[in-house]
Amino acid sequence: AQKVTQAQTxxxxxxxxxxxxxxxxxxxxxxxxxxxxxxxxxGELVFLIRRNSFDEQNEISGRYSWNFQKSTSSFNFTIxxxxxxxxxxxxxALIARAAGNKLTFGGGTRVLVKP
Amino acid sequence: xxxxSQHPSRVICKSGTSVKIECRSLDFQATTMFWYRQFPKQSLxxxxxxxxxxxxxxxxxxxxxxxxINHASLTLSTLTVTSAHPEDSSFYICSATKxxxxxxxxxxxxxxxxxx
Numbered sequence: 663a664q665k666v667t668q669a670q671t672x673x674x675x676x677x678x679x680x681x682x683x684x685x686x687x688x689x690x691x692x693x694x695x696x697x698x699x700x701x702x703x704x705g706e707l708v709f710l711i712r713r714n715s716f717d718e719q720n721e722i723s724g725r726y727s728w729n730f731q732k733s734t735s736s737f738n739f740t741i742x743x744x745x746x747x748x749x750x751x752x753x754x755a756l757i758a759r760a761a762g763n764k765l766t767f768g769g770g771t772r773v774l775v776k777p
Numbered sequence: 778x779x780x781x782s783q784h785p786s787r788v789i790c791k792s793g794t795s796v797k798i799e800c801r802s803l804d805f806q807a808t809t810m811f812w813y814r815q816f817p818k819q820s821l822x823x824x825x826x827x828x829x830x831x832x833x834x835x836x837x838x839x840x841x842x843x844x845x846i847n848h849a850s851l852t853l854s855t856l857t858v859t860s861a862h863p864e865d866s867s868f869y870i871c872s873a874t875k876x877x878x879x880x881x882x883x884x885x886x887x888x889x890x891x892x893x
Binding site: 697704705706707709712762764769770772 | 822823881
């Protein structure tokens with residue numbers, strides 16, 4: 663079975679603060695993909711990043727950065743210098759071949775950035 | 778790009794009626810489409826997986842006679858909620874993949890169903 667845990671249900675920060683979202687995953691498969699999605703109030707999911715299990719390089723894209731550590735089964739996401747527009751629910755997700763290529767979502771973390 | 782559309786974006790129907798939601802891949806052929814349901818302040822839960830030309834595979838606990846899925850072409854899948862009840866009110870999201878592998882799923886904008 664595969665599972666994704668986002669322990670933080672809601673985070674509130676003041677604009678310009680950094681915020682880190684935790685994601686811990688479980689899978690027995692050695693080949694898997696990890697994702698982060700943003701869901702703003704409109705409801706549409708916005709794809710942020712995909713990382714495969716063989717690529718542990720961290721990635722930075724503008725104010726977003728991701729830290730993938732297989733040793734701790736974590737794929738954390740940091741927003742630097744947060745802005746009000748970053749307010750949304752963020753989902754971490756996993757696809758593993760052993761699970762029939764089904765996407766399993768974490769519970770989501772609601773980020774509220776106050777001006 | 779890889780654009781997925783859903784229609785309608787919002788629908789209100791009366792209890793006992795059926796409602797159909799369409800999911801289309803606009804600029805690619807989707808061998809596999811997925812249907813998710815999301816209740817308020819909850820995560821997305823996979824309802825079913827459909828492959829073009831074959832019967833959908835439903836997740837445990839999802840009533841296949843209530844949620845009819847048809848994937849008649851490589852660009853269109855439909856979800857019909859039959860005999861809808863207020864507890865079926867939810868946000869329904871579809872996604873599509875370009876191939877059958879574990880690649881990125883392209884999500885539609887979602888359909889908000891309210892059953893009165």
